[in-house]
Amino acid sequence: MSQPTNRRSFLKASAAATLLPAWFVEQCQAQDKPAPSTSPNERPHIALIGCGGRGRGITGEAAKFANVVAVCDVDTKHAEEASKQLKGAKVYKDFRKLLERKDVDAVLNGTPDHWHTIVNLAALKAGKDVYSEKPLTLTIDEGKRLVAAVRDSNRILQTGSQQRSDKGFRLACELVRNGRIGKLTHITTILPAGPNRGGFKKVEKPAELDWDFWQGQTPVHEYIAERCHVWFRYWLDYSGGTMTDWGAHHNDIALWAMGLDRSGPDTIEGKLLVKPVEGGYTAPAQYEVTYTYANGVVHRCVSTDADNIFGGPENKEKTKSKLQHHGIKFEGTKGWIFVTRGHSEASRPELLKEPLFSPKERLYVSNDHMGNFFECLRSRKPPICEAEIGHRSASVCHLGVIALRLGRKLRWDPAKEEFVDDREANGYLAREMRKPYSYEMI
Numbered sequence: 001m002s003q004p005t006n007r008r009s010f011l012k013a014s015a016a017a018t019l020l021p022a023w024f025v026e027q028c029q030a031q032d033k034p035a036p037s038t039s040p041n042e043r044p045h046i047a048l049i050g051c052g053g054r055g056r057g058i059t060g061e062a063a064k065f066a067n068v069v070a071v072c073d074v075d076t077k078h079a080e081e082a083s084k085q086l087k088g089a090k091v092y093k094d095f096r097k098l099l100e101r102k103d104v105d106a107v108l109n110g111t112p113d114h115w116h117t118i119v120n121l122a123a124l125k126a127g128k129d130v131y132s133e134k135p136l137t138l139t140i141d142e143g144k145r146l147v148a149a150v151r152d153s154n155r156i157l158q159t160g161s162q163q164r165s166d167k168g169f170r171l172a173c174e175l176v177r178n179g180r181i182g183k184l185t186h187i188t189t190i191l192p193a194g195p196n197r198g199g200f201k202k203v204e205k206p207a208e209l210d211w212d213f214w215q216g217q218t219p220v221h222e223y224i225a226e227r228c229h230v231w232f233r234y235w236l237d238y239s240g241g242t243m244t245d246w247g248a249h250h251n252d253i254a255l256w257a258m259g260l261d262r263s264g265p266d267t268i269e270g271k272l273l274v275k276p277v278e279g280g281y282t283a284p285a286q287y288e289v290t291y292t293y294a295n296g297v298v299h300r301c302v303s304t305d306a307d308n309i310f311g312g313p314e315n316k317e318k319t320k321s322k323l324q325h326h327g328i329k330f331e332g333t334k335g336w337i338f339v340t341r342g343h344s345e346a347s348r349p350e351l352l353k354e355p356l357f358s359p360k361e362r363l364y365v366s367n368d369h370m371g372n373f374f375e376c377l378r379s380r381k382p383p384i385c386e387a388e389i390g391h392r393s394a395s396v397c398h399l400g401v402i403a404l405r406l407g408r409k410l411r412w413d414p415a416k417e418e419f420v421d422d423r424e425a426n427g428y429l430a431r432e433m434r435k436p437y438s439y440e441m442i
């Protein structure tokens, strides 16, 4: 079966593009509950650890439900800016000091990927609930530890893969699960390509940044701005490039639609489409990874350079499109559905428009990702993207990165969470931590 890799070719295949169908919007309105009114004294106290762009963004959302009492960052400028934005929340540099506070009920974790797990484990140990940014982990071993810690501590952990709480993605997954496109045979997840640059200039480290603390468990490097704020995601030391950055969103939806979000693939094969620039970003920039699953589905995860790293369409003149190209395409024996942020398409309009009468499978309903976290703080029920789900979505991305590093087909056992008879590949499941940064530090 031909599997076009971008949206233009989908459109050529006489696609029907649509907004959410009226029957589904009505259903969502009936499901939406008004937020419970709470007096300022009843609102939980929360703290933000990692006050960069995303950390501050999610804390703005959380402030609708909670009082922000503390902020923490190894870059004091970022922490102070966050404190100003958050009405004088107390500033910390070491998250362990912040976590000693008894009056903090929950933390939001907006640190870079290589800090997610240690901070999350420390917060759970201190009895806090956690909203952690995606990708939930740096390695598969970290994810296994985190899942066990959440279970043992009886705490709530929500992963920041917010597409789970977006109606369009839920509709697509519910339709696929209920056979609307027949038997699901193929999935294509299209992710923005990463930057492939090098020749970065050494600059003086900003005085307000503790660079050693920022690097944490990872190998020491001289400071360059492109290794630090925002750009860290394109270095394998700290992250996995767009494969983990965007994959934690779109591959998460692929697993949800298959009902395999507590499992994973059986085989993984990866091909790098461009070589990294010498001395530059190390994470795969353009790639193609193929996964197969026990249910027979073939899942291709491919990069597109028609979108920029933030997901917006790049080069509008060339592509003649104002729409993003990244997203998820589900193909079955009776048609296909493509879904992305704010937009869905199908091979025939009826696939999206006809209501689902008495569906066999109903998915978890959340129409507000942060709201769902606070609802679960009260109910103590698992949130929509609990630790196991966040871990498995990150795992499928980590597996892709490992296959790209090794350049050969790998066999994976999703129950044991290890590669089959492959010592070299299993060597990538955990990483050595640079002392004194380790699980012993918390």
Ligand SMILES: NC(=O)c1ccc[n+]([C@@H]2O[C@H](COP(=O)([O-])OP(=O)(O)OC[C@H]3O[C@@H](n4cnc5c(N)ncnc54)[C@H](O)[C@@H]3O)[C@@H](O)[C@H]2O)c1
Pocket (backbone or CB within 6 Å): 049, 050, 051, 052, 053, 054, 055, 072, 073, 074, 075, 078, 093, 095, 110, 111, 112, 113, 115, 133, 134, 135, 160, 161, 162, 213, 214, 216, 228, 229, 230, 231, 245
């Ligand atoms: N859900 C989404 O749509 C979404 C969007 C953007 C980013 N993210 C995720 O959010 C995370 C942060 O991304 P960003 O773009 O805001 O990065 P950023 O570099 O802007 O912010 C990270 C902040 O964490 C701080 N930090 C580093 N180590 C720390 C430590 N040990 N203790 C306290 N603070 C520490 C940094 O100094 C920086 O201020 C990433 O994991 C990213 O994948 C998610």
